[in-house]
Amino acid sequence: MPLFETVFQEKPAIVMEIGSAYTKIGFCGEAHPRFILPTEIESIRDVLKKTEKNLYDQAVDFFNKIFFDYLLVSPKDRKVSFVESTITTPTLIRESFAKVLFHHFEVASILFLPLHLVSLSTLAIDTALVVDIGYKEAVILPVFNGVQILKAWQAQPLGGESIHDGIKASLILNGVKDEILSERVIEDIKVRTCFVTKQARAVAHRNNESIQPCPDVDYPVDGSDVIKIPGNLREFALEVLFPEDNDYLGLPYIIIDAIIKCPVDSRKELAENILLIGGTSSMMGIKSRLRDELRTLIKSEFYMDRLYIDDVKFHNAPSKPNFTGWLGGSIYSATDLISNSITRENYLKHPKIPDWIFYDGSSTRNQG
Amino acid sequence: MDFLISQNYVNYVCQCGLLKPLTNLYFCRHCLNLRCSFCCHHEVDSHFCRNCLENIPSSEAKLRKNKCNSCFDCPSCSFSVLSARATTIQVPMTVKEKQEGEESSTTTSEASSGKMVAKKMYYLACLACRYSSRDVGISDQASQNFCWPEQEYMHANRFNTILNYYQALVLHDKQVKQDEKRRKTTNKSKFQSMTDRTGLNVSAIRRQMGFDKTVSKPKNKPASILPSMTEEVEELSEDIFTKPINLKNITTIEQRFTQPANQPESVKHLYPQHKNLSIKRSIRCRHCEHNVIKPEYNPTSIKYRIQQFASSHVPEVRIIKCYPLMPNKSAFITLKLTNPTMNDMTITIMELPTDDEEVMMIDEMKKNFESLTVSSKSSLMRPSLIEDPRIVSCKPTAKLELPDSSFVINQRDDSAEFDDEIQTDKKDPKFVIWRKANKIAIELSITPNDLKVNDEVIVGFTMHYTYSTVPSTTAEKKDSQQRHALNARVYLNVGNIVDYSTK
Ligand SMILES: Nc1ncnc2c1ncn2[C@@H]1O[C@H](COP(=O)(O)OP(=O)(O)OP(=O)(O)O)[C@@H](O)[C@H]1O
Ligand SMILES: [Mg+2]
Ligand SMILES: [Zn+2]
Ligand SMILES: [Zn+2]
Ligand SMILES: [Zn+2]
Ligand SMILES: [Zn+2]
Numbered sequence: 001m002p003l004f005e006t007v008f009q010e011k012p013a014i015v016m017e018i019g020s021a022y023t024k025i026g027f028c029g030e031a032h033p034r035f036i037l038p039t040e041i042e043s044i045r046d047v048l049k050k051t052e053k054n055l056y057d058q059a060v061d062f063f064n065k066i067f068f069d070y071l072l073v074s075p076k077d078r079k080v081s082f083v084e085s086t087i088t089t090p091t092l093i094r095e096s097f098a099k100v101l102f103h104h105f106e107v108a109s110i111l112f113l114p115l116h117l118v119s120l121s122t123l124a125i126d127t128a129l130v131v132d133i134g135y136k137e138a139v140i141l142p143v144f145n146g147v148q149i150l151k152a153w154q155a156q157p158l159g160g161e162s163i164h165d166g167i168k169a170s171l172i173l174n175g176v177k178d179e180i181l182s183e184r185v186i187e188d189i190k191v192r193t194c195f196v197t198k199q200a201r202a203v204a205h206r207n208n209e210s211i212q213p214c215p216d217v218d219y220p221v222d223g224s225d226v227i228k229i230p231g232n233l234r235e236f237a238l239e240v241l242f243p244e245d246n247d248y249l250g251l252p253y254i255i256i257d258a259i260i261k262c263p264v265d266s267r268k269e270l271a272e273n274i275l276l277i278g279g280t281s282s283m284m285g286i287k288s289r290l291r292d293e294l295r296t297l298i299k300s301e302f303y304m305d306r307l308y309i310d311d312v313k314f315h316n317a318p319s320k321p322n323f324t325g326w327l328g329g330s331i332y333s334a335t336d337l338i339s340n341s342i343t344r345e346n347y348l349k350h351p352k353i354p355d356w357i358f359y360d361g362s363s364t365r366n367q368g
Numbered sequence: 369m370d371f372l373i374s375q376n377y378v379n380y381v382c383q384c385g386l387l388k389p390l391t392n393l394y395f396c397r398h399c400l401n402l403r404c405s406f407c408c409h410h411e412v413d414s415h416f417c418r419n420c421l422e423n424i425p426s427s428e429a430k431l432r433k434n435k436c437n438s439c440f441d442c443p444s445c446s447f448s449v450l451s452a453r454a455t456t457i458q459v460p461m462t463v464k465e466k467q468e469g470e471e472s473s474t475t476t477s478e479a480s481s482g483k484m485v486a487k488k489m490y491y492l493a494c495l496a497c498r499y500s501s502r503d504v505g506i507s508d509q510a511s512q513n514f515c516w517p518e519q520e521y522m523h524a525n526r527f528n529t530i531l532n533y534y535q536a537l538v539l540h541d542k543q544v545k546q547d548e549k550r551r552k553t554t555n556k557s558k559f560q561s562m563t564d565r566t567g568l569n570v571s572a573i574r575r576q577m578g579f580d581k582t583v584s585k586p587k588n589k590p591a592s593i594l595p596s597m598t599e600e601v602e603e604l605s606e607d608i609f610t611k612p613i614n615l616k617n618i619t620t621i622e623q624r625f626t627q628p629a630n631q632p633e634s635v636k637h638l639y640p641q642h643k644n645l646s647i648k649r650s651i652r653c654r655h656c657e658h659n660v661i662k663p664e665y666n667p668t669s670i671k672y673r674i675q676q677f678a679s680s681h682v683p684e685v686r687i688i689k690c691y692p693l694m695p696n697k698s699a700f701i702t703l704k705l706t707n708p709t710m711n712d713m714t715i716t717i718m719e720l721p722t723d724d725e726e727v728m729m730i731d732e733m734k735k736n737f738e739s740l741t742v743s744s745k746s747s748l749m750r751p752s753l754i755e756d757p758r759i760v761s762c763k764p765t766a767k768l769e770l771p772d773s774s775f776v777i778n779q780r781d782d783s784a785e786f787d788d789e790i791q792t793d794k795k796d797p798k799f800v801i802w803r804k805a806n807k808i809a810i811e812l813s814i815t816p817n818d819l820k821v822n823d824e825v826i827v828g829f830t831m832h833y834t835y836s837t838v839p840s841t842t843a844e845k846k847d848s849q850q851r852h853a854l855n856a857r858v859y860l861n862v863g864n865i866v867d868y869s870t871k
Contacts, residue, residue, distance in 0.1 A: 024628070031527035032629035034433070060406070067410075072434050072647050074411045104755060106409070124530050192618040198604060215612040235609075282631070285604035314601055318523035318530070320631045331531055335538040 013079035013333040014071060017115070017326040018097075021135030021160055022279065024326040025066055028081065028333035032319065033326050035070045055093070059100040067105070075105035079338060083329035085132065085139055086114040087153050095353050102347050109341035111333065112353070116141040117148050118328030119277055122317045127266075128273040131255060132325070133241075133280040135160035138251060140258045144266045152261035154254040158241045159280050163190055166240045170233050180221050189229060190237065193217045196285035197235045199292040205236055206244060238283060242293065252293035256303060264308055271298075271309040279322035287314055378685050380678070381857035382407060385730070385758030390685075393678035394660035396653040400835065400852055402678055403660055407755045409652040416667035418646045419449050423667050435642035440516070442494035443626050443638040450492040450501070450640055455508065458484045492516070492640050501640055519639045521629050650674075654754050655737065680708045682856055683715060683777065683833055688809065690862040693825050698769075698815045701827070701862060707777035707806040711836040711849075716774040717812075718830045720764065720857060730757045762859050764828040766816040773797045774832075780806045814862070821867040828859040 012027040018039055026033035041058045067075045080101055084094070094112065101107045116130040116139070126146040132139045138158040142149045164186045171186075172178060197205075204211050213231035220226050242250045255274075259267050271294075276287060294312045297303055317324045332338070342353065379387040383399075384407035394403045415429035416422060417436035424432070440450040461483040489508035492501040501516070502508070509515050617635050624631040626641055651661040662674035688702040707713045721729060737754050775797060801809040816825045835852045 022625075029531060031521060031524055034628070036625045036628045064410070068412065068647060068649060070644075072412060072415060072429070072645060076409070076411065121534060122530065124533055188620050191621045191624075192615060193613065195604065195608060201609075212609070214609045217613060217615065219615065284608075288601045288603050291601050318526040320628075322631075323628065327527075331534050334531060335535050336542055337538055 011078055013081050013111075013338055014067075014073070014075075015081045015083065015326060015329045015333055016066070017083040017323070017329065019134055019279075022322065023062075023066070024323045025071060026326065026330065027071075028330050028338070030330055031327070033323050033330075036323065037070070040065070055096045056100055059096060060104050063100060063105060075101070075107050077106070077108045079109050079111070079333070079341060080107045081111040081113055081329050081333040081338065081341075083113045083115050083118060083325050085116070086148075087141070087150070088137065088139055088155060091353075098342070098347065098353050099351070102344050102351075107344065109338075109343045110347075111338055111341035113329050113332055114148065115277075115325040115328075117143055117146075118332050119275060119317070119325050120146075121328045121331045122319060122324055123275065123315055125273065125315075127269050128275045128315065129255070129258065129270040130275050130277060131251075131281075132278040133159050133251070133276070133286075134278040134322075135280075138241075138254070138278070138280075140254055142258055142262050142266070142270050144262065144270065149262050149266075152258045154258045156249050156251075156254055158251055159278070160187070160190075162240050163194075163238055163280070167194070167233065167237050170237070171227065171229075174228070174230070176227050177225075180225055180227070185221055189219055189227070190283075193219065193229050193234045194237045194283070195234065196238045196241075196283055196289045198285070199289060199296070201235070202239060202242065202289075205232075205239075238286070241280075241286075242289070250293075252290060252297055255290075255294060256297050256307070259309070260303075260307060267307060268309050271307075272311065272313040273315060274312055275315045275317065275324070277317070277321050277324040281321035290314075377687055377861045379762075379859045379861075380682070381760050381859070383733070383757065384755050385760055387760060387762055387859060390679050390682060391677075393682075394651065394653075395676050395678040395681040396656065396658060396660055397676055397681075397837065398656040398658045399653060400837075400854055401655075402682070402856065403653055405651065407654065408660060409654050411650050411652065413648045413650040413663055414665055414667075415645045415647055417643060418667075419643055421667045423665065424645060429645055432645075434645045436645060437642070439643040440492055440640035441626070441643050442497060442499050443641050444499035444623060444635070445494060445497040446622065446626050448494055448496040449643060450494050450499075452490045453493045453500075454488050454490050456486050457489055457508075459487045461485045499638070504636055504639055506639070516640065519627075519630075523629075681835065683707055683713060683831065685831070685858050685860070687860055687862060690814070690825075692868065693816060693863050693865050694868060695816050695819045695865060698813050700811055701814050701860075702801065702809060702811045703860075704807060704809050705777055708780060709835070710779050712779050712834075713777045714774050714834045715777060716832040717768075717771055718832055719770065720828045720830055723759075726759055730759070733757050760857070760859075762826060762828075764826050764859070765819055765823065766814045766825050766827045766862070768827045768829055769813045769815070770829070771797065771799045771810065771812060775800055775808065775810070777808050778803070778806050816865060819865045821865050823865050825862050825865060826859060827862060828857065831856045831858055 012029055015026055015028050015033075017024045017033075018041070021039060022036050023039045024033040024036050026035070040062045041055070063075070067073060082094075082097065098110055101110055115132065119130050119132075120126060120128050120143055127144050129140065129142045132141075136157065136159055137155050140154040142152050164183065167186050167190055168181050171181060201211055214235050216231050217229040217234065218226050219229050242252065244250065259270055262270060276290070281287070291312055291314065298307055298309055298312070317327070319327045347353075376389040378389065380390050380393060380402060382388055382393055382404040383401045384404065386404055386406055388404050392404060394405075394408065395401070396403050412426070415424045415426055415434065417424065417439055419439040420436065422436065422438070424436075442448050442450050487510070489510060491506070491508045493499065506517060619632055619635055619638065623635075623638060624633070627639065630637065632638060648663040648665075648667070649661075650659055650663060652659050659674045660676040661672060663669075664671050664673055684706040686704045686706075688704050690699060690701040692699055705715065734754075734757070796803070799810050799812060801811050803809070814825075814827050819825065832853065832855050835854045837850045837852065
């Protein structure tokens with residue numbers, strides 16, 4: 001038996017992760033995606049608003065661009081792997097993509113890979129608490145000994161979008177004109193000027209104690225206008241991820257919630273194997289802040305006697321956080337496991353995409 | 369003039385049901401049908417660099433990861449290509465240079481003799497945004513081609529170790545599983561089939577099922593990939609609270625994504641990026657697998673080896689004028705029709721199919737295609753699928769009075785192109801206003817429905833035309849020419865209802 005089929009070398013599988021904001025595309029067995037580009041399928045998360053037809057046509061246009069303008073390969077008879085957030089990707093999306101790829105582009109096979117699970121392969125481990133902080137939401141899923149603990153998953157609308165909304169609202173309050181605050185400008189302001197502050201300063205800010213704010217930034221837009229970004233906005237814009245209210249739905253809380261829903265004897269290992277993925281995890285200071293918040297929580301009176309963990313530890317994947325999931329897909333698809341794909345022949349016989357990923361039977365798709 | 373070309377007033381119905389202007393449609397000479405880019409099959413034909421126009425064979429393009437060796441995109445503005453700029457520097461003449469041509473073994477004796485010589489050095493610069501390779505600390509190079517230092521990817525080694533480990537692990541798993549199967553074929557575990565199906569984390573499932581933990585480990589993980597978890601987490605620098613930041617030094621997210629591997633945050637790490645190649649594509653009819661577009665291989669050529677543009681096969685319809693547009697009032701519309709072929713065409717203008725007829729047409733098309741698929745199943749060729757044909761999304765909002773007879777448009781005659789003479793033919797029916805070479809103008813009457821002011825007035829008709837296939841090879845006799853009766857559905861957007869009452 002050859003080590004792995006020669007097909008891999010001749011026609012490596014195409015690996016894609018289509019996020020609500022950015023799409024990562026490339027070939028299996030490669031150490032990073034070839035391209036990261038804005039996702040141009042508007043209805044990707046608003047499927048209920050639009051008809052499937054519409055989604056189909058949008059997907060055709062977008063995949064055309066991916067194959068012929070970026071990857072420069074004929075999709076016909078190629079293998080394609082999709083890395084997707086199992087729990088939050090609507091079935092309609094998955095089925096439309098399969099239809100577009102099999103019918104319109106005539107790909108050879110499709111493999112759907114659960115984002116959180118495959119992310120672990122970038123570290124060669126099989127237990128981790130995977131925290132994906134992307135654009136629409138933060139999704140947390142523990143994986144223990146290679147099995148996703150689906151009953152423990154958590155998702156909250158904490159991510160790029162909520163940060164951008166906050167920045168925009170605050171700048172408009174400061175008198176900045178709405179017209180110049182396009183999504184692109186807001187994102188640029190966030191990426192280049194904002195950061196996640198330290199816990200102590202956040203607490204002080206919350207309690208209205210006076211602290212010396214960090215320096216303001218003059219941000220030029222379109223050559224003429226200049227927006228003043230106050231130090232307070234730079235420092236506290238990302239506090240939307242750490243809300244302190246009675247709902248306890250901030251990032252640290254939902255991480256702890258995920259752990260607490262896991263069997264007692266797995267918790268310590270999970271807490272010491274946290275893997276942060278998703279573009280928002282690139283924000284400066286977020287990891288150290290999360291560590292401090294989690295340490296405070298596990299030592300708090302409420303959790304002390306329930307959690308049975310004493311510390312948290314984080315992993316460093318050999319990737320930028322926004323493509324860790326993609327990279328997992330790249331590794332998986334470069335092994336013999338790609339032979340588990342749904343082939344075109346099988347799809348044409350039974351045009352249904354099975355939810356393989358729920359192989360442990362406890363489908364929790366409708367949870368939450 | 370701009371408004372005339374920027375919007376499509378005349379659209380044809382593609383076989384797949386989409387409305388497109390004639391210039392965006394193809395005509396398959398084998399199926400004798402209109403096709404569009406949506407319902408055709410696209411393929412990568414050849415790779416080339418659109419900057420230096422080098423042609424790159426596909427296998428090589430793959431090795432080069434679809435990048436051009438010699439051209440670089442500006443990582444800063446990504447609008448333009450970097451150009452090599454020369455500077456002259458004075459360097460001390462070395463022994464080696466003195467003995468030019470000789471086989472010098474004393475390269476180490478570079479003790480300068482005090483003499484200085486001029487030497488050309490190159491760096492890369494962007495003409496659009498003033499970026500230069502010197503900004504990021506790349507030293508100037510002695511030759512402008514192929515010798516720019518490649519950027520190294522810091523995770524490359526770790527990634528390769530992990531990838532190899534997984535490939536070996538999965539393979540080992542597969543072997544173990546096969547051995548097990550061979551040993552106990554009789555009492556198959558019900559879980560095994562599930563593992564077969566999912567394949568995801570085979571070893572994990574086996575362990576969960578209580579299989580021996582040791583068998584799933586082919587060898588211990590290489591030490592180099594072991595721990596990546598740390599208690600140490602990069603701390604936020606205190607500077608951020610006190611020091612002002614300089615936006616000019618911080619990259620935008622677009623700049624970061626031009627280098628997806630590294631996504632540098634500082635402009636100091638914006639390295640020149642090898643330019644991505646482009647492709648020429650060929651387009652194939654899905655029904656018969658024949659090409660409608662096949663470009664020439666040479667990147668500098670904009671010609672095609674095969675080009676079946678609909679505009680050179682199907683009569684073209686243009687609106688000359690249409691007025692006055694009022695609800696329920698008849699209006700005159702003047703159309704110009706052009707015959708692009710070398711044979712005379714007989715045209716009959718007919719009603720569009722009704723909704724039921726359209727559904728029937730679509731069913732028929734599907735059936736035809738299925739029979740085609742079934743008949744060719746025995747052969748090795750796997751026929752393509754077709755896009756499900758669709759009902760035309762546009763509905764006419766005016767009624768067209770059909771002309772009472774057919775008419776002929778003369779063949780294209782390139783020599784008559786410059787004749788200005790307008791011919792009138794007494795035999796022509798009344799609605800023909802004039803004819804000139806292969807063009808004809810007709811006047812028809814339309815009645816918009818009960819529309820409101822500013823509503824669009826859309827009329828449609830089926831154009832029945834005769835089409836003669838040209839013998840494709842000279843060997844074929846002229847009399848092998850065949851005449852076909854074809855249909856094209858045309859939708860005209862003639863304008864909006866005007867409010868005449870206020871005038
Ligand atoms: N290198 C980076 N530096 C800073 N922020 C980044 C970086 N890369 C991505 N982001 C931010 O992360 C967010 C996108 O992350 P990601 O690509 O993981 O989202 P997604 O997968 O498209 O969304 P989702 O997972 O919610 O569907 C955006 O808000 C973007 O601004
Ligand atoms: Mg994502
Ligand atoms: Zn079409
Ligand atoms: Zn080039
Ligand atoms: Zn530039
Ligand atoms: Zn055809």
